[in-house]
Amino acid sequence: MGPGLLESTYEECLCHELSLRGLNFEKQKPLSVTYKNKKLDCGYRLDIVVENEIILELKSCEKIEPIHKAQLLTYLKLSGLHLGLVLNFNVPLMRDGIVRIVNELDE
Numbered sequence: 001m002g003p004g005l006l007e008s009t010y011e012e013c014l015c016h017e018l019s020l021r022g023l024n025f026e027k028q029k030p031l032s033v034t035y036k037n038k039k040l041d042c043g044y045r046l047d048i049v050v051e052n053e054i055i056l057e058l059k060s061c062e063k064i065e066p067i068h069k070a071q072l073l074t075y076l077k078l079s080g081l082h083l084g085l086v087l088n089f090n091v092p093l094m095r096d097g098i099v100r101i102v103n104e105l106d107e
Contacts, residue, residue: 006060010089011047014058018050025050031078049103055084064088064099076103 018025026092031044042091048056059074072084081103088097 001049006089007044007058008021010060010087011058014056014087015048016097018048023050024052026052031075032079044075046079049079049081053081053083055081057084057086059086059088060090061088062090064097067073069099072101073103076101 015025015050016026026049027047029046029049030041031046032039033042033044034040044101046055047058050056055072055075057068057075059068061068068086072086076082083103086101087094088098088099091097
C-alpha cells in the first residue's frame with residue numbers, strides 16, 4: 001500500500017471523526033490562484049479545511065520535511081487563512097506527528 005492510499009484512508013477516518021463532533025469541513029477543496037485578476041486552476045487541493053478556518057494537510061511519511069511545511073504555508077497564503085496543521089500519521093504517538101503552521105498576514 002503506497003503513501004497516497006494510506007493518506008486517503010486517514011482522510012476518510014478523520015472526516016468521519018469531524019462529522020461525529022459536528023464540525024463543518026470540506027475535503028479535497030480546490031484552491032485557485034489569482035494572477036493578474038484572473039483565477040487559475042493550478043490543480044491545488046487542500047486535504048481538509050475545518051470550519052473554513054484551519055487547513056489540515058495529511059501525510060503518512062517517515063518524517064515531516066521542510067517541503068511539507070512550505071507547502072502548507074503556501075496554501076495558507078493563497079487561501080488567506082491563518083492556521084494549518086501538518087498531520088503525519090506514520091508515528092507511534094500522534095502528538096509527535098503534528099506541526100502547526102501560522103500565516104502571519106499583514107493587518
